[in-house]
Amino acid sequence: MRTSAKQRFEGQAPKRASFQFSPVAAGCAALLLVIGSAHAQQAAPTPTPAPADASAKPATELDTVTVTGIRRGIESAIAVKKDNTSIVEAVSAEDIGKLPDVSIAESIARLPGLSAQRVAGRAQVISVRGLSPDFATTLLNGREIVSTGDNRSVEFDQYPSELLKGVLVYKTPDAALIGQGLSGTIDMQTVKPLDFAGRVVSLNARVSQNSLGSAANADSTGNRFSISYIDQFADRTIGISLGYAHLDTPVQEQQVGLYEPWKTDARPGLPAGTWATDGMKALRRTGSAQRDGLMGTIEFKPSKDFNSVLDLFASRAKQEDTANQWEMNTQYNGNFPCNPSCDYSNVAVNGNGTLTNGTLSGVYPLVRGMYNKREDEIRAIGWNNKLMLGEVKLVADINYSKATRDELNLENNTQLVPAPQFDNVEIGFINNGFSQMRPTLDYSDATRLFLRNTIYGSGYGKVPSVEDELKGFKFVGSVPMPVAKDFFSDISAGLNYADRSKKKRQPEGNINVGAQGDTAIAPDLQYGLVDLGFAGVGMIPSWNVPAAVARYMTFNPSSTAAPYLVAKSWDVNEKTTTGFLQANIDSDVWSGVSVRGNVGVQVVRTDQSSDAIQLTNGGTPTPVSDGKTMTDVLPSMNLAFGFKDDQFVRVALAKQMARPRVDQLRASIEVNVDDNPTNGVRNVNGSGGNPQLDPWKANAFDISYEKYWGTKAYVAAAYFYKDLDSYIYTQTNPNFDFTQFTSGIAPNPSCPTCPISPTGSYSAPTNGQGGRLSGFELSASLPFDKLTPVLSGFGVVANASFNSSNISIKDPESSSSVGPDNISLPGLSDRVYSLTAYYENGGFEARISGRKRSDFIGEIGNFNGNRTLRYVVGETIVDAQLGYNFRDGPLNGLGLLFQVTNLTNEAYQTYFAGAKDRPLEYIKWGSTYFLGANYKF
Secondary structure (H helix, E strand, C coil), rough: CCCCCHHHHHHHCCCCCCCCCHHHHHHHHHHHHHHHHHHHHHCCCCCCCCCCCCCCCCCCCCCCCCCCCHHHHHHHHHHHHHCCCCCCEEEEEHHHHCCCCCCCHHCCCCCCCEEEEEHHHHHHHEECCEHHHHEEEEECCCCEECCCCCCCCCCCHHCCHHCCEEEECCCEEEEEEEECCCEEEEEEECCCHHHCCCCCEEEEEEEECCCCCCCCEECEEEEEEEEEEEEEEEECEEEEEEEEEEEEEEEEEEEEEECCCEECCCCCCCCCCCCCCCEEEEEEEEEEEEEEEEEEEEEEEEEECCEEEEEEEEEEEEEEEEEEEEECCCCCCCCCCCCCCCEEEEEEEECEEEEEEEEEEEECCCCEEEEEEEECCCCCCCCEEEEECCCCEEEEEEEEEEEEEEEEEEEEEEECCCCHHHHHHHHEEEEEEEEEECCCCCCCCCHHEEECCCCEEEEEEEEEEEEEEEEEEEEEEEEECCCCCCCCCECCCCEEEEEEEEECCCEEEEEECCCCCCCEHHHHHHEEEECCCCHCCCCCECCHHHHHHHHHHCCCCCCCCCCCCCCCCCEEEEEEEEEEEEEEEEEEECCCCCEEEEEEEEEEEEEEEEEHHHHHHHHCCCCEEEEEEEEEEEEEEEEEEEEECCEEEEEEEEEEEEEEHHHHHHCCCEEEEEECECEEEEEEEEEECCCCCCCCCEEEEEEEEEEEEECCEEEEEEEEEEEEEEEEEEEEEEECHHHHHHHHCCCCCCCCCCCCCEEEEEEEEEEEEEEEEEEEEEEEEEEEHHHCCHHHCEEEEEEEEEEHHHCCCCCCCCCCCCCCCEEECCCCEEEEEEEEEEECCCCEEEEEEEEEEEEEEEEEEECCCCEEEEEECCCEEEEEEEEEEEECCCCCCCCCCCCCCECCCCCEEEEEEEEEEEEEEEEECCCCEEEEEEEEE
């Protein structure tokens, strides 16, 4: 059972474990005391460990980048889970290479306790154990990685699955795990070439078809290919690996949506108190998305005592799409309120007081074109060196990563002329919120749709950009434990420094019709007709939006014109120094009972600051800076008790932490003074960020029972409990002192003697009361030949998670008049399930995988580019695959496959304020079919 630092250097990575102070520290100390006493009282000699299962595959042993055989991938992941001292989940290279996943996100989302939120039809961000993606940290080869989003959460759809050997999700941390998150830590790993027995070349090519079909300006077909090369030289002292992956996929979307919030104000023709929406829309989005990924590794191991690995990763993604939309406002037709009146007739209202059907007259719809272009780049490089000096192990690591995002969002609006063209529209909500809009007028004639100044202006545009840069280094030393050697194997100490800076800019502004005035868009800019029949609307034109803006309109975006600059132009900087001390445990406690793990403490000192903009009453923008320095102590302990028959009980205690969202740390301040005095006093209010925020923190307890059959099968049950010390809320202080901001404001000409109130309401992110989060997880992997030889080749991998929390947060965008003030945690699904059933025999492979999550509250970007909360309907995503691998003869190494993602074309649905009969969005992205081949030699 005993392993030294030298043995771990030559074999797999050290196992992880933890320790904790405050209430957690007391529990750790008590448990260690009991274990130590039991160990000291042992009179019998240490029993000889049972021989390892000969079929078990070491966690780091991989034969190729893409290995045929479903079972190989499953067994490799089981081995990683079994051998680790933390509670972890794993995906192996074989899993990734064999699943129909265009990114690593879909693979991760099938793991126990993890769930994905879809964006543009792709699994993009990951929630761990019911907490939003902001609570998890993502690593690449053990190093924290930058992101192209506005915050810390990584957009996993930018990481090709073909370039990764595996993913390890730490649900419990240890002191040596740098960059750990509060909900979990997701470590994506690339291959190390000296882990392979020889040269490997792997080719992969697929073509795809989206079920929604082609459109006038975009195809529905795509392609995906990759190549990987791994080799060893100089008597296996030097290894190299290179990988390239390309993805070209169509962007296809059908959407119907309604304005938020639903209201109960009086409307002609509706019964009093009826819930209704202020507007409805239907759109068809088409375009394409390309992603190119590159991976390279050079490994140098001249002796068993020294190993040096230089690894690089790069990803470039580009998406360009156009959305063509029909939209009507139910309260405005050129006048507010409508004049002539917007009247309802033939209405139907359900028992919840919600409008479900009717006809609306007097509306003046518009046809809108929206163009979006986004380009993302990620670059990461790391150099890791390990040296053994006898029993002393030294590790030095340096890393650098940078991410950039550049976007262009344009829209322009047209309406039927001669104006106004009032319409009668039949509306209805069917199929659990799917909306139908049937106008009377024809909107397919592009010569009668003029660019003009509508209710929403003639157009609007934004040019967002993000830059994220991180530099860091780490030094670690491990030596044999000088005391209690029969219990502790060695002790490690380390220092990590990270310097991260993130910048966001978002110039924006109106797109105005030029000097020629209202005009139709010329035929040479028209793409053709788009069918919105799925929503009942019929045909509408589509056109080249950027060309229309250039020919007919003016667009001068600004990042300094109020009010756009305040919340959308900021720099946030963090300098984090982390030191840790950890003692590793590897011993036998009682007869037949072993214990592995570690106990340690991590000290994190963070210097956070922000440079942003202060804007007072629409005046001249001025720079503002703020920040603070803080120190956090994070003790942790992980213990893995081994019993006979391959049974394990794992116990973990830890103090966990997650840094605040980056956009919440902005120093932005906006102050507004009311020009209409109340009782002779001008009221004041404001909003902004908060660079003084403390992190989220939690005391955590985990326990897991696991039963293995070698690496062939396992069952596990885990329970976790997190007591969050605090939670970051957007809160309003009604008595904020604005004196420092208002002293220079000019008097109101209409009331020059009216004073400005010294206090008012100020909204900003604030550390507030936390609460409890707990959950129960069940998982199993079972090949059916363990039950009967008749079912040889069949098997299942399944898991279920059940989460609960007493934490409620105030939705800053809701009020008691339109929805609940307090809502559950964003990202929390009460229930999450995953099931994969497979068959493999004689080269033939078949599998079907489904993941399901219950309703949750998601955080998505709204039109203004800010995060907004949405009630999201639970969904079930099903993927399937058939394949055949030739194992001998002239075609040996060739594999053929057919795959389908989102087999049932599951809709993405959101609804308002907890009432599913008041829908907001109903979106379908189609099913995608892949046909391809793999070849390895």
